[in-house]
Amino acid sequence: MSSNLVQIKMDPQLKVKIQRIALSKGLNVTSYIKMTLIHAAEEDSDFALTQNGFTVREEKRLLKSIDEGEKEVKGKKNKVYSKMADALSSLT
Numbered sequence: 001m002s003s004n005l006v007q008i009k010m011d012p013q014l015k016v017k018i019q020r021i022a023l024s025k026g027l028n029v030t031s032y033i034k035m036t037l038i039h040a041a042e043e044d045s046d047f048a049l050t051q052n053g054f055t056v057r058e059e060k061r062l063l064k065s066i067d068e069g070e071k072e073v074k075g076k077k078n079k080v081y082s083k084m085a086d087a088l089s090s091l092t
Helices: 012-024 029-042 056-074 084-090
Strands: none
Touching: 012 029
């Protein structure tokens, strides 16, 4: 497997914290950061993006909302208007 060098700048206090965390896990900083990035890229749905560019959580929420809206329209729980003027007049 080929690899690329990635360099980052960070606050010195953050670096010390990362070093402490890595050492507490028996790792060097490079290994700890690499493991963290792999986890974020492959396993953590808060970071992983779907093919639509949303996080997994966002996409699930959107699909659920769309599904609920479609069920309401099919169940005729909401009135559907063909003209904006009719929709606006129903609000008064």
